[in-house]
Amino acid sequence: MTAKPLVIRGAAARDVEQAIDHYRREAGDAVALGFVDSLEVALLAIARTPAIGSPVYGHELNLPGLRHRRLNRYLFLVFYVDLDDRIDIWRVLHAQRDIPQWMQESDG
Numbered sequence: 001m002t003a004k005p006l007v008i009r010g011a012a013a014r015d016v017e018q019a020i021d022h023y024r025r026e027a028g029d030a031v032a033l034g035f036v037d038s039l040e041v042a043l044l045a046i047a048r049t050p051a052i053g054s055p056v057y058g059h060e061l062n063l064p065g066l067r068h069r070r071l072n073r074y075l076f077l078v079f080y081v082d083l084d085d086r087i088d089i090w091r092v093l094h095a096q097r098d099i100p101q102w103m104q105e106s107d108g
Contacts, residue, residue: 003047004082008089012079015092019076038071039092042078045069046089050082057099070095 008016016039023032045052046069053067057079068077077099079091093099 003044004050005086006043006047006080006089007086009091012089012092019092019094035071035074035076038074039076039078042069042071043089046078046080046087050080050087053078053080066090 019035020032023035050067053069055065055067057068058064058066063081065081066079067082068079070077075095077091077093077095078089079093081088081090
């Protein structure tokens with residue numbers, strides 16, 4: 001199966017930058033790089049098989065088409081929407097955050 005192109009929205013890019021900065025400060029470069037590797041694996045899986053993610057938050061937040069996929073070894077969720085020509089990556093949030101509140105923040 002051909003992978004769909006991914007479009008990383010501004011809020012998702014900021015989420016990733018903040019997570020990397022946090023891991024570098026708190027745990028070091030190796031852990032931060034592990035996060036990046038885990039994120040890349042999740043994004044590749046999403047690009048190849050968009051239906052792989054759970055629609056639970058999409059139903060809960062009344063956002064049809066919203067799915068999420070958890071990263072391996074890290075408590076982060078990648079939120080995305082599968083469109084005809086691409087996959088929009090909306091957010092990359094820590095699983096212990098108030099997900100509904102964070103999803104409502106502007107993409108800016």
